[in-house]
Amino acid sequence: MRLSILAGFSTIIISAAALAGADGHASDKMLKSAVEARQAHMDLFAFNLSTLGAMAKGEVDYDAAAASVAAGNLAALASMDQSTYWLPGSDSDSVEGSRALPVIWTADSKIGERGAAFAEAVSAMETAAGTDLASLQAAMGDLGKSCGGCHDDYRKPRD
């Protein structure tokens, strides 16, 4: 699973590189649809993370089976090829509703390695979630940090 997760995230860079010179190639409709798909993908990450977060914080009882389901869903989402979402020209300056900062698509963007760190943290959670509460809590710290790896530097704050 780990390899396939990393493959999924590496496509963010491939997409940026492959399409970097193709400004205006994607139609407005394609760009809007890419932003919506990206946000749907993030919603599903958040939905499954909230299950794990509630257990980690003791808001709900630890349930090994439910934790494994949520972690497995995160892994499936992380394994998906997102290259079709992260189109150049779909940044927060270009598409209404997008919070993806333009710096994502610049040459020295660290988005690929931040994505890889997230994928590693998801992979660790996949093992930890069904083990016990302490393991889940430990994995949750790294996973939360890895979310911040992109959100802190590459996501526009809400107005």
Next chain:
Amino acid sequence: MRLSILAGFSTIIISAAALAGADGHASDKMLKSAVEARQAHMDLFAFNLSTLGAMAKGEVDYDAAAASVAAGNLAALASMDQSTYWLPGSDSDSVEGSRALPVIWTADSKIGERGAAFAEAVSAMETAAGTDLASLQAAMGDLGKSCGGCHDDYRKPRD
């Protein structure tokens, strides 16, 4: 992959059965969040299906790599455990914005087998998409029909 896809969809039935007597157990917030997650999941199916559909109809040139990416993403989505989305009490009569008809959660609901048929069609598309255009087109017919398997009988028409 096929087994894991079927496992993902069978959880719809398990969820309905396991929680059938638990009316009111899920909070309004949980139900709303379940509906939103379901819709995000459907948006991602639609996004990837639209890539395959455009090729099948000849609106864009056939591209084996792009078709395989889209089909692989459908398979990843179909493999996810959706039991946490399909909560009893999240039907179109109970939650604003939900189009999931209450009949989904009745004893003689065919939603499980319709979901399994969809999963089979996704699995066939995963093989066909990267082969050639004719194979993709053939698989698209079955896949479209299997979408209808749930949407025709279990989804409320738009107002």
